[in-house]
Amino acid sequence: MTRRDCPPIFRLEGVSYSYLGRYPALQDVNLTICQGEKVVILGANGCGKSTLLKILDGLYPPSAGRIEAFGEDLSRVGDDPAQSQRLHRRVGFVFQDADIQLFSPTVWDDVAFGPLQMGWEQDEVRRRVQEALRLMDVEDLADRAPYELSGGEKKRAAIATALAIDPEVLLLDEPTANLDPRTKAVLVELIARLGEMGKSVVTTTQELEIVPSIAGRVIVFGDKERRPIAEGDADTILDDTDLLVRANLIHQHLHLHGRRAHSHQHSHAGDHDHH
Ligand SMILES: Nc1ncnc2c1ncn2[C@@H]1O[C@H](COP(=O)(O)OP(=O)(O)OP(=O)(O)O)[C@@H](O)[C@H]1O
Ligand SMILES: [Mg+2]
Incomplete structure (x- = not known):
């Protein structure tokens, strides 16, 4: 998968990971x-x-294999605070579960947490926090407690915490799950804009309809294999119905048309006939 014209950020060779040494989550992943x-x-x-x-964010060391980020071996990053800070200055992570990301008394404090960790001046911290809150359209929520927010508002606040550091790389774990259509569209546009700004963005999802707007390359993971089973541009992957069925990304779907429901193979990404 390595291409000659690309300076690698992450390089994984034969990476496997098992939780508690018992529950396999990744098996022999090779990825650049x-x-x-x-x-x-x-x-x-x-x-x-x-x-x-x-694993890309250095939070888990691989159970087997090797991962490099920016040319550095990450296997001991958990024991090396200096390496961890170097990595987290460059890589921002938005967790799938916003409740894990938001732990401060207010949204402002959560968004300021990363910049304060970086040791930046007060004025710089304030500027970064304001900019991140503005980008995610959550300025009005700055003084609220995270537990007082709706799920979608939490998600936007969580993304603001990652943007505040202005990282080169963003890792977004299912960022549009459970968002209403307008919030989802705003977020997809933001992700696309981050890409245009030259940032590297790795987004996980199972929502096919967001893929064309945010993917230069799509990597499909098999749910049995727990490793990439295909990759390509968005059009190639989304047109491959067999692959999408095999990867459990499209299925027989009870689908409503007006007041009538029927079942057919359904992909949100492609056109289909209704009979
Ligand atoms: N803390 C944990 N302890 C034990 N097993 C875990 C843990 N977290 C995840 N797993 C297992 O590892 C495998 C991969 O989980 P992971 O959360 O990476 O999947 P995912 O693709 O993100 O799924 P989802 O779409 O549901 O978020 C699953 O089989 C899961 O049961
Ligand atoms: Mg997940």
Whole structure:
């Protein structure tokens, strides 16, 4: 998967990960992600998407194999605060579960947490926080407690915490799950804009309809294999019905048309006939 014209950010060789040494989550993953790439990791529940992002973010050491980020071996990053800070200055992670990301008394404090960790001046911290809150359209929520927010508002606040550091790389774990259509569209546009700004963005999802707007490259994970089973551009992947069925990304779907319901193979990404 390595291409000659791309300076790699992440390089995984034979990476496997098992929880508690017993529950396999990733098996023999070989993957290179390059600077400026917009990669979508597409896969069904339990195929290892969140585990992969946590490995990219240095939160879990691989059980086997090797991961490099920016040319550095990450296997001991958990024991090396200096390396961890170097990595987290460059890589921002938005967890699938916003409740994990938001732990401060107010949204402002949560968004300021990263910049304060970086040791930046007060004025710089304030400027970064305001900019991140503005980008995610949550300025009005700054003084609220995270537990007082709706799920979608939490998600936007969680993304603001990652943007506040202005990282080169963003790892977004199912960022549009459970969002209403307008919020989802705003977020998809933002992800696309981050890509245009030259940032590298790795987004996991199982929502096919967001893929064309945010993917330069799509990597499909198999839910049995727990590793990439296909990759390509968005059109190629989304047109491959057999692949999408095999990866449990489309299915027989009870589908409503007006007041009538019927069942047919359904993809949100492509056109289909209704009989
Ligand atoms: N804390 C944990 N302890 C034990 N097993 C885990 C844990 N977290 C995940 N797993 C297992 O690892 C596998 C991969 O999980 P992971 O969360 O990476 O999948 P995912 O692709 O993100 O799924 P989803 O779409 O549901 O978020 C699953 O089989 C899951 O049961
Ligand atoms: Mg997940």
